[in-house]
Amino acid sequence: MKDVLMMVTLLMCFPVGEFPYLVYKLSLNAVIALAIVFSILSFVWALIPAYWYANILSMLNFTCGLLGVFALLKGYQPIVAVVAIFCGQALDLFDGRAANKWGSTPIGEYLDDIADATSFGACVALLIMMSFDNELLGFFSGIAHVSATLFRLVRFLVHKKADKKEGGVTFFAGLPSPAAAFINALFTTLPLKDVMDPIVADMAKMFVVVLMAMFQISSIAYPHPGRALTAWMPRRVILAGFTGWFLFTIYHFQRKHYAMPFHVLLAPLSLYLCLPIYGKKFGMVKANQEEFDVFAGNRELRRDKKREKRRDRRARRARRRARGEEVSTSEMSETSYSSDSEAED
Numbered sequence: 001m002k003d004v005l006m007m008v009t010l011l012m013c014f015p016v017g018e019f020p021y022l023v024y025k026l027s028l029n030a031v032i033a034l035a036i037v038f039s040i041l042s043f044v045w046a047l048i049p050a051y052w053y054a055n056i057l058s059m060l061n062f063t064c065g066l067l068g069v070f071a072l073l074k075g076y077q078p079i080v081a082v083v084a085i086f087c088g089q090a091l092d093l094f095d096g097r098a099a100n101k102w103g104s105t106p107i108g109e110y111l112d113d114i115a116d117a118t119s120f121g122a123c124v125a126l127l128i129m130m131s132f133d134n135e136l137l138g139f140f141s142g143i144a145h146v147s148a149t150l151f152r153l154v155r156f157l158v159h160k161k162a163d164k165k166e167g168g169v170t171f172f173a174g175l176p177s178p179a180a181a182f183i184n185a186l187f188t189t190l191p192l193k194d195v196m197d198p199i200v201a202d203m204a205k206m207f208v209v210v211l212m213a214m215f216q217i218s219s220i221a222y223p224h225p226g227r228a229l230t231a232w233m234p235r236r237v238i239l240a241g242f243t244g245w246f247l248f249t250i251y252h253f254q255r256k257h258y259a260m261p262f263h264v265l266l267a268p269l270s271l272y273l274c275l276p277i278y279g280k281k282f283g284m285v286k287a288n289q290e291e292f293d294v295f296a297g298n299r300e301l302r303r304d305k306k307r308e309k310r311r312d313r314r315a316r317r318a319r320r321r322a323r324g325e326e327v328s329t330s331e332m333s334e335t336s337y338s339s340d341s342e343a344e345d
Contacts (some may be wrong), residue, residue, distance in 0.1 A: 050102035057095035058111040064088035065119030072126050078189045079259045081127050085185050086262065088119035089178045093226050109160075113153045120181035121149035128209060131188040133198045141209040145184055148213035149177045155217075159302070172222045175215035179222075179272060184209050186266050189259065220276050232279075241268070 048056065068084035092115070099108055125142035132138025152174055159173065187208050192201035223229055230238065249261035 051104055053102050054095045054099035054104040055108050055111055057091045057098055058108070058115045061088045061091040061095065062111075062115035062118050064091065065115065065123045068119065068123035069126055072123075072130055077258075078127060078131065079262070081123060082185050082189060082259070082262050085119055085123060085127075085181060088115070088123075089182060092116060092119070092178055097226065109157060113157060116153055116177055117150060120177045121146045121153075124149075124181040124185050127185055128188050128205070132202050132205065133193070134202045137202045137206050141206045144213045145180075145209050148216040149181065152177050152180075152216040162302070170224050170227045172224065173219045174217060175212065175220070175222055175273070176224075177216060179225075179269060180212040180216050183266065183269050183273070184212055186263055186269070190263060215273070222272075222276060223279065225272070 064084045064087045068081040068088075071080040071084065072078070092112070095112060098104075125146040128145055129135075129138040129142040132141065155174075156172070160169070188205050192204060196204075223232070245261065245264070248264065252258070252260045
């Protein structure tokens with residue numbers, strides 16, 4: 001409660017004139033319309049079974065991805081697609097919590113993967129392609145991103161089934177697809193062509209996209225932003241950061257600088273990207289030691305199984321080669337015997 005009061009106090013300290021959409025700038029009709037919409041939504045939400053909450057959030061995430069694709073194909077500003085991706089990430093952050101709290105249906109995990117593939121795979125890949133001046137580089141960069149995202153999502157589901165893990169996870173093997181998608185979306189929409197040659201800007205974008213793809217398909221342990229980080233980072237720090245970003249967003253939206261608040265998020269995303277390096281040193285793993293031990297144990301078990309499969313394949317190849325040599329030796333002996341017989345005749 002103290003954290004909430006602190007956030008409200010910070011909001012009140014900000015000048016009222018910087019809230020054009022929250023305080024005096026909203027007309028009475030707009031307030032009434034919003035109240036009616038929220039009342040209808042709350043009524044409809046009460047009629048939905050609780051175990052469908054997570055699925056609805058996943059479908060809304062899927063809708064955000066489709067809206068982003070539609071905005072790009074219709075020629076809207078790229079920031080519209082970035083906002084759609086951002087909303088999809090917010091929904092993706094809460095659908096897992098909804099599933100843990102109220103349960104879900106058997107198709108819930110598949111709906112979540114389809115939504116993630118649309119919002120963080122297809123939509124971001126299209127945004128990447130359209131941000132390049134060189135169409136060939138843009139095409140290969142988009143393909144690299146969507147391929148790594150699909151591989152990442154399928155591998156996560158397969159590993160979760162193999163480990164018989166129920167509910168959410170605390171650590172991921174590889175960079176999560178939402179983080180990679182948002183980094184690529186933000187970096188490729190930066191006005192790099194204003195400060196460097198267009199071909200150099202395209203090469204820089206391609207480098208970042210390929211690097212994020214490699215991080216996605218890697219086995220590096222990345223913490224879940226909503227589970228591991230909240231156990232490690234004080235809640236007041238999280239609330240203070242969110243409040244500061246919210247005020248920053250309102251300030252720039254009033255001045256029609258719509259892209260600036262989202263590009264600023266590249267800083268915390270870069271810190272998250274490096275978290276496996278410094279997080280363990282500063283106690284991130286210790287705060288989630290039990291979950292990390294389970295993750296590390298499962299990862300080592302999968303590696304051992306892969307080593308056993310490789311050894312079995314090598315052994316089978318060696319046996320086949322040995323049998324082939326035996327066959328060839330027997331054929332040579334038969335040939336020599338027949339030639340000797342012909343010579344005697």
